[in-house]
Amino acid sequence: MENFAYHTPASVADAAKLLDAHEDAKLMSGGMTLLPTLKQRLAAPSDLIDLAKIPDIKGVCRDGDELVIGAMTTHAEVHENALVRELIPGLASLAGQIGDPAVRHRGTIGGSCANADPAADYPAGTLGHGATFVTNKRKIAADDFFLGLFETALEPGEIIVGVRFPIPVWSHYQKLRHPASGYAVVGVLVAQTKSGVHVAVTGAGPSAFRATAMEEALTKDFSVKAIEGIKIDAADLNNDIHASSDYRAHVVTVLAKRAVAAR
Amino acid sequence: MLINVNMTINGKAVSGQVEARTLLVEFIRDHQRLTGTHVGCDTTQCGCCTVHVDGKAVKSCTMLAVQATGKSIITIEGLAQPDGTLHPVQEAFREHHGLQCGFCTPGMVMVGVDICRRHPNADEHTVRQELEGNICRCTGYQGIVEAIMDASAKMAGGKA
Numbered sequence: 001m002e003n004f005a006y007h008t009p010a011s012v013a014d015a016a017k018l019l020d021a022h023e024d025a026k027l028m029s030g031g032m033t034l035l036p037t038l039k040q041r042l043a044a045p046s047d048l049i050d051l052a053k054i055p056d057i058k059g060v061c062r063d064g065d066e067l068v069i070g071a072m073t074t075h076a077e078v079h080e081n082a083l084v085r086e087l088i089p090g091l092a093s094l095a096g097q098i099g100d101p102a103v104r105h106r107g108t109i110g111g112s113c114a115n116a117d118p119a120a121d122y123p124a125g126t127l128g129h130g131a132t133f134v135t136n137k138r139k140i141a142a143d144d145f146f147l148g149l150f151e152t153a154l155e156p157g158e159i160i161v162g163v164r165f166p167i168p169v170w171s172h173y174q175k176l177r178h179p180a181s182g183y184a185v186v187g188v189l190v191a192q193t194k195s196g197v198h199v200a201v202t203g204a205g206p207s208a209f210r211a212t213a214m215e216e217a218l219t220k221d222f223s224v225k226a227i228e229g230i231k232i233d234a235a236d237l238n239n240d241i242h243a244s245s246d247y248r249a250h251v252v253t254v255l256a257k258r259a260v261a262a263r
Numbered sequence: 264m265l266i267n268v269n270m271t272i273n274g275k276a277v278s279g280q281v282e283a284r285t286l287l288v289e290f291i292r293d294h295q296r297l298t299g300t301h302v303g304c305d306t307t308q309c310g311c312c313t314v315h316v317d318g319k320a321v322k323s324c325t326m327l328a329v330q331a332t333g334k335s336i337i338t339i340e341g342l343a344q345p346d347g348t349l350h351p352v353q354e355a356f357r358e359h360h361g362l363q364c365g366f367c368t369p370g371m372v373m374v375g376v377d378i379c380r381r382h383p384n385a386d387e388h389t390v391r392q393e394l395e396g397n398i399c400r401c402t403g404y405q406g407i408v409e410a411i412m413d414a415s416a417k418m419a420g421g422k423a
Contacts, residue, residue: 006266006283006329035325036307038284048283050330076319100396101377102310105319106326180308182395 001038004045008053012136012159015049019157022047027159029072029111032103057110057161060084065167065194068134071110071160075099078109090171090189094125097175099182110160113145116152116207118238119183121175123208128189128200129171132164139164149206168193172262174255176203178242185243186251190218190259197222199256204237204248214256224257270331272297273341281328288312290328291338299339299369303398310397313370313377314338320377322396339369342376352376352414361410363401370397375411383419385412 005022009015019025025047028034037043051057051072058072060081067087069078078084079096098104098112098121112122113133126133126142133140136159145153154160171191175184184203188211191198197218199211217226232252237245265280272295279294291297291314300323303311307325314323315337342350349357352375362368371394378385378393385393390411391404399407 001284003282003284005264006327031327031330032307032325035327039305052330100310101374101393102313102320102322102396103307105316105321 001035001041002044004038005047007047007049009049009051010053010055012054012057012161015051015054015159016136016157018047018049019159025049027051027114029114030074030107031111032099032107033111033115033117051110051159058108062087063164067165067167068162069109069165070162072108073110075104075107075109075112076101079104087167088129088165088171090168090173090191091125091129091165094121094173094175094187094189097121097173097177103182109163113163114152114154114160116146116150117183118149118206118208119178119181119185119187119203121173121184121187121202124184124187124189124200124202125173126163126165127208127210128173128191128198129165129168130191130193130195130198131166133160134162134164135160143210146207146209151207166193166195170263172259174259174262176251176255186248186255188252188255188259190256192222192263201232201252204232204252206238211252211256218260222260222263224260227253227256227260266329268328268332270333271335273337279328283327283329285328286324287314287316287326287328287331287336288323290331291323291336294328297338297340301366301369303366303370308396308398309367310370310374311367313373313397315373315377318380320374337373339372342372350376351417352379352411355410355414355417356407359406359410359413361402361406363399367397367399371399371407375407375414378411379415379418382415385415387412390415 026045028050058070075095075098084092131142169192173189175187186204187202189200197215199214202208214227232249234245234249237248239245269278301311303309312324390408
């Protein structure tokens with residue numbers, strides 16, 4: 001990889017200043033996507049701003065009816081955290097299905113969401129739970145965050161500080177895991193939340209989305225039968241060597257049914 | 264521009280000067296001459312470069328040396344006792360013939376120790392799932408899985 005200047009700011013404000021000062025700078029959290037990208041020379045930032053030394057953006061705490069997960073909290077920490085396991089076990093399970101154990105020891109929720117890989121698990125986790133991203137500038141609802149392929153609502157100089165998850169009544173994640181990469185060929189999170197039933201889909205389209213027809217059907221009748229006949233339009237889905245768009249559309253319904261059956 | 268890095272490797276304080284882009288595995292192998300840690304795929308997939316950073320298994324090909332500053336690293340060379348007594352996971356790999364060519368073995372043993380710590384009395388399904396990030400191209404995994412299950416039971420039972 002090309003060389004770069006390396007920075008370890010001690011605060012989010014300092015990280016933001018560095019981002020502003022260096023036009024070609026990139027933020028690094030766990031580096032599980034960024035470092036392979038640099039190795040392949042798909043990116044060559046002038047400066048890497050490592051967020052690892054910022055103390056107050058990692059860990060999990062409860063704030064009323066929400067769990068607040070710091071952006072630098074690793075997948076392993078979310079998976080093993082007692083609060084997450086007690087209050088949002090569906091999210092703890094999702095975090096434990098990302099990548100492999102060594103990747104889960106480094107990769108973070110903030111990094112995964114900011115990268116917005118179409119096959120990453122956390123986009124479904126955040127959309128499905130109706131989470132809110134807290135940045136150094138504002139709050140962004142998950143519904144407004146994922147805009148497209150590797151595209152988010154984050155502006156230049158904006159840094160995810162944490163993610164707030166409303167504690168659901170119940171949630172469950174089902175994933176068809178790509179056997180080599182560990183990414184989701186399709187992943188579906190179904191949640192019963194205080195604002196209704198959410199069905200969030202990742203892996204299937206250019207970015208994670210909510211299956212609104214399934215949500216409406218499950219709101220009326222929370223049963224496997226209610227969504228049996230509902231199929232996502234394959235025309236909007238990914239079609240690649242791993243799976244055709246028709247197959248992905250089929251698997252979305254299968255996984256949604258399995259998730260509902262787990263209730 | 265070179266950057267000073269300081270860390271502990273296998274209990275010994277080490278330091279060196281590296282480029283920002285120097286990988287942790289390059290620092291371990293080329294600067295510290297600890298060549299037990301292997302580079303297989305160099306793309307975070309095969310796990311041959313697995314080491315422990317502050318007690319957790321990570322792939323040292325996907326971490327910068329500068330990111331390891333101030334941390335405690337354990338490599339395959341640091342597992343056995345100074346008198347040569349093997350770590351229970353190493354002993355179990357020997358016992359169950361959990362290797363063939365040996366290239367993946369340092370990573371398998373390091374991730375095996377991590378698995379045993381997190382999963383006392385691990386069953387076969389757990390071990391196979393936890394080996395997701397480590398690839399072996401000759402054994403078919405059977406001996407590796409048996410070795411880690413055996414070591415996990417022995418470590419949980421306090422026999423080792």
